[in-house]
Amino acid sequence: MKHPSIFNDVIGPIMRGPSSSHCAGALRIGRLARELMHGARFVDVLVEFDKDGALATTHTTQGSDMGLAGGLLGWDTMDPRLADAEKTLFDKGVKITYTIDHYDMAHPNTYQITLSTPGEKHLIRAISSGGGMVEIISIDGVEISINGDFFETLVFGMSVEIFPHISSLLTTPDFINVLELRDGVCIQIKTQKSLSEDMVSMIAAMDNVTMVRQLSPVLPVLSRRDISVPFSSYREMLDYNVDKKLALSELAIHYESQRGGFERTEVIKKMEEIVDILIQSIQTGLKGTEYDARILGCQSRGFADAMESGSLLGSTVLNTMTLYISSLMEMKSSMGLIVAAPTAGSCAGLPGAVLGAVDSLDLSKEDA
Template sequence: MLHLSDPMTVSIFNDVIGPVMRGPSSSHCAAALRIGRLARDLVGGDLQHVLIQFDESGSLPATHTSQGSDMGLFGGLLGWEAHDERLPNSRQHLIDNGIAFEFEYGNYGDAHPNTYRLTVCGEQESHTLIAISTGGGMIEVTSIDDFDVSMDGGFDETLVRLADPASNESIQTLDCELLAKELLADHVHVRTSDQNVMLQIQSSQRLEFATLQRSLPWESPEPIVRLAPVLPIRSRPNAEIPFQDCNTLTSQANVDSKPLWKWAVEYEMQRGGLTEREVLDRMIEIVQIARTSIESGLNGTEYADRVLGYQSGGFRDKLQSGQLLDAGALNQIVLYTTAMMEVKSSMGVIIAAPTAGACAALPATCLAMGESLSLSDEEIAKAFLAAGLIGVFIATAWSFAAEVGGCQAEGGSAAAMSAAALVTMAGGTTTQATGAASMALQNMLGLICDPVANRVEVPCLGKNVIAASNAISCANMCLAGFDPVIPLDETIDAARRVSERMPREHRCTALGGLATTPTSLQIEKRLQQCGSGCGCSAPQPVALNTKATVST
């Protein structure tokens, strides 16, 4: 058993299959929203002005407008959820609430391409926050008010600045474990910046102010700051989880005594403190949301700021009339993939699985194959769970972010997860499922991310279809006894090493590949004039090292 010493340990529901959201990109929309909510809490919800800074060498200066970072961030600053129906108009709502904002690009030396630097101001106080979007809606806050911190939104966070700590010798002998016990908290960290000291207190429940006053041996010269959790599954310290990589799982002598979905349930029960029934019920709900999204797409979608229109209806009509080539279940998978991507592009509700840009392959394959096999929602949910565990292995060792790894990180992960899900639906073993996942990811190595017109539609639709087609092929191959040769962990590491050599232009910056073709640039110019929706309702990018201020 592994001791869960890291509170940011991956959860299937937090980090892999989820969040339930709106927007074209989870690493832009959902992650930015979570960052915005934490920033809002820094000033107790009394937000009047925010400065948003992006490093000029990162991905955000080129993508924050068109890929939904602004939409998500503004929604978070308003305290909304990632699936709020008002999100496409969040900029106007921010202005209507009297909150001024400005963007600034500069050379800040940020190592991660998805770094947000926020300065939030209320009537009585102001704070700074630095956070990164790590892919699939996952985040990490790395700095608050120049104090180095580490938080992912899974805890209730309480921040206490200490008065004149240099003259208080007790800070040198502070027993953080004892103080955490007295506060009924999970962790107490001492954070320092120059001569200043701050306590970061992480707890599963909100700490009462009276408890803090009674237990802390110092006075705080500033208001105590509380940050509410933004993740559905709370961080759970001191839990023991059975594995975090595929090799630890598959090296067990009894690995094939249980299907992969049961190992996934065991993992999430330990990670989240849930019962088996709770894990299954949560995933059944996700299956039902995915089905509703696909049905919505098939009924037709409209949205001004999009490259592709409603195409799934035409595919369905041709399929039903027998005018398409006979591809068996794959045709239904292509239909469902297209419908889901159309919902995403029209700001409908989707599930990041593992990301919004790659949201369609897994639900399309599982729901289409589930119908073909006459499976219940619970059986389909078990396949989703098997997929989720593959995602845990990928997210723990690498990333889902296209800004980090290109589309091999998004589409490749979706293909691997879908392949394992399909093997599970067919009654295959854990070894076969993980082998299919490895084979599917191998087939996607080197895939770049080059969104046409800086929108997450083309070639994203085709890459979701490729991921699904790849998944069903690899699932059948492994069920038939084909050898994937390279184990999954080694394949994930190979993908990581490939990403480190991938140029910035091919990692979701819209600066290379299809994104820079004349047709793509022409479409982007046209969409900038559409006047509503994600991207178009946000301020246009400003020149580097300058400011663009929007206020009411």
């Protein structure tokens, strides 16, 4: 059973763009694809979407093209250059072709990507499952599972005989999988830390090893073998809390500490950093945002003026919540920095309501 991480699946990713599943998800797929090609200069990239899938009609407007280009450039989801990613990739001599076809897709958000250099070519299938979460499900027609939550080392060889030699070099791998290819094998190694350059060189020099590729994690919280959590459902949470009487915030800290292998202080620090980003995004949005490719212009400034003049009905708390939510949504629609919670489409409701209440009631960070 896979246990979600709050910072992977619920509060995050920290990103730019209209959609976490389209933009952030595509970017993470692009970064993994780039590393599979060893950062080599791509000449051609072919991206195929199934005509019956969700991406066929939305890949341009929802930011999939932009995100994928950013990932192929090696950028992250927060990069301020993201709106220009496609042009930047084109200027570097990379040709991306998008086609709509029909194939046996595993998910409505399936990407079928062929990457080519003068001496290498790979076909990747990947899915974006929502909220920036992704999975590479096949490489060159061979089923595989890469979620971006481990350091991955892929060792391609001519024979399964390479496996015991590689296994003997590894001290603490989380998982080792042997995948059969049409003309050999792929040894998939999942670890908490990247294998050293010396280790990779030793593996690459082995007889019958044809290629070694390393893929870095794209998620903020890594997974590991034998993950455990204090609870995995609301009922288990209530049972866990019977004698502890903890606040929901403390229960979340308990959960994420155990899930991510963090100290309590690390979880709090990570959340404080996210809150600081949200506060800055709200303040930036309230100064006014502009972006040509959106339907509605900036409205939060007019709402703020109406609040100050006393012309609005309702309480200060509710009006401040509305103001902050509007500001964050306008940041999203202008390629500003946001935190998906858990998606970009719903990025403003939770933080806008909480921070609006905090400011209206003049609460300290500790009390909040």
